[in-house]
Amino acid sequence: MRLTWWFRKNLIRIYMVLGFTYLFVPVAYTFAFSFNNGGKSNLVWKGFTLGNWQNPCGAPDVCLALGNSIRVGLISTVAATFLGTLIAFALGRHQFKGRSTTNTLIFLPMATPEVVLGASLLAMFLNLGINPGFWPVVIAHVMFCISFVVVTVKARIASLDPRLEQAAMDLYANEFETFRKVTLPLVAPGIAGAALLAFSLSFDDFIITNFNSGTLTTFPKFVYVASARGIPAQANVIGSAMFFLALFIVIAGQLVNKRKAR
Amino acid sequence: MAFLHAAGSKVSSLKEKRSLLPYLLLAPGIIWLFTFFVLPIANLARTSTQTPTANGDTGSYEQTYRFANYIDAFLENKEQFSRSFIYAFLATVLALAIAYPLAYGIAFKSGKYKNLLLVLVVAPFFTSFLLRTIAWKQILGEEGPVIAILRGIHIIGDNTSLTASAFAVVTGMTYNFLPFMTLPLYASLERIDPRTMEAAGDLYANAFTTFRKVTVPLSMPGVVAGTLLTFIPAAGDYVNAAILGNPNTKMLGNVIESRFFKIVDYPTAAALSFTLMAAILILVTIYIRKAGTEELV
Missing domain, CATH: 1.10.3720.10 (MetI-like)
Known part of the structure; x- marks a missing residue:
């Protein structure tokens, strides 16, 4: 009984966690494969490397x-x-x-x-x-x-x-x-x-x-x-970098707005 | 208050005197839209009734006002045509089912994390749309986690695959257009005065009845805007079908693209484009009338 009660109370939260997981799985994939040592084809995981990030123009x-x-x-x-x-x-x-x-x-x-x-x-x-x-x-x-x-x-x-x-x-x-x-x-x-x-x-x-x-x-x-x-994995590097850059701009913008509002 | 009204009329009388100003403001942008949106569409209409020239050069056409081009183009591609609308419809319904609870949770259940969660909804879309679509190919692919789980619990057999299928195309489309659904939904849910829901509770409505009779009707403008913003690009999309589909999941967009580039059959491509646009506009008009919202833009 208690479990069902907890479940019903948190239904929307559980749903939100699932929703955000759906949203972020492809982004996580893109990010993870930016570290792939896969050479020219980046479809299968072949090992971890920082090389793609050190040389984003390598491809x-x-x-x-x-x-x-x-x-x-x-x-x-x-x-x-x-x-x-x-x-x-x-x-x-x-x-x-x-x-x-x-x-x-x-x-x-x-x-x-x-x-x-x-x-x-x-x-x-x-x-x-x-x-x-x-x-x-x-x-x-x-x-x-x-x-x-x-x-x-x-x-x-x-x-x-x-x-x-x-x-x-x-x-x-x-x-x-x-x-x-x-x-x-x-x-x-x-x-x-x-x-x-x-x-x-x-x-x-x-x-x-x-x-x-x-x-x-x-x-x-x-x-x-x-x-x-x-x-090439370098494309994933650029895609991920754009993601973090845009996230940074949006969050910085919100913080500036908040400070102005005060 | 009286002087505010006086000031207001002062402002408006000034504006009436310079009635040219709004047209000067509009002119550059409107000329741009006219030249690069209206004229090309008109030109497309002209191209759609052309036929190949007599000397038979590929890609050269002359105007013969052959309206049967439309019928030929439609009959030749009616499968892709209906597929476009079925996939777009499925993706829209799925996106609504996923986005509504998400937008509801952000608007009413997230307290001080509201803005952060809103940023997180949009954030995935800063990674290139194509990279995310290709990521779906990996996620649903033979080496991916989804197929391993589904095979592990024997929902699908060892020989069934998920990529290169209608399922993958609709999954990709649902995913790619999700923020266009979530944001308008959030905007209209957020505007609802929570006291209207409390009032429903005070009048002995249970949570479900309150949701059905108060929240949903008040969020209708968001539902209409969100479904349109999802359905329109989905119906014209060809990238998801090209990356995640197979030859049997081709949509109208794929046909238009290949008619243009591979076969240089401009009249058919033009006729198909026009039919697609007309069909979408008719559906949208009926839908807006039925849903009774005109405050879209």
């Missing part, structure tokens, strides 16, 4: 692909965050005709399967005689990141207390000063969050990139192509 082309991904990610993030933030301000702070059309245009790219986005862009580039490669990939990434930036920044703008801006105006700040000294600092965390989201979407994108990249190899594309003949 040919893996760092080249990583560099391409970072370059594409940074350029797309800056452009998409800028364009998306402007749209978010228009939607969050202004009344204008064509509002619902704009909302639909923002929503549609998110509701379109990636394979359609990728295929349609490539078909257009080919028709125009533009070769797939670095810039077509950047253009595509900016396109699908804009919507996510708009949604993230708009949510932040909507959560602001409009009385703060009114107070600034009452204190004789003009519209531009109010925006620069009150609105923008308050929205900034939302913009930072949107930029992080855009970078991670761009960095991890495979389907749209695969259609528009031509001979350019990004990190996900490298992994996909390599998966047919065995992925």
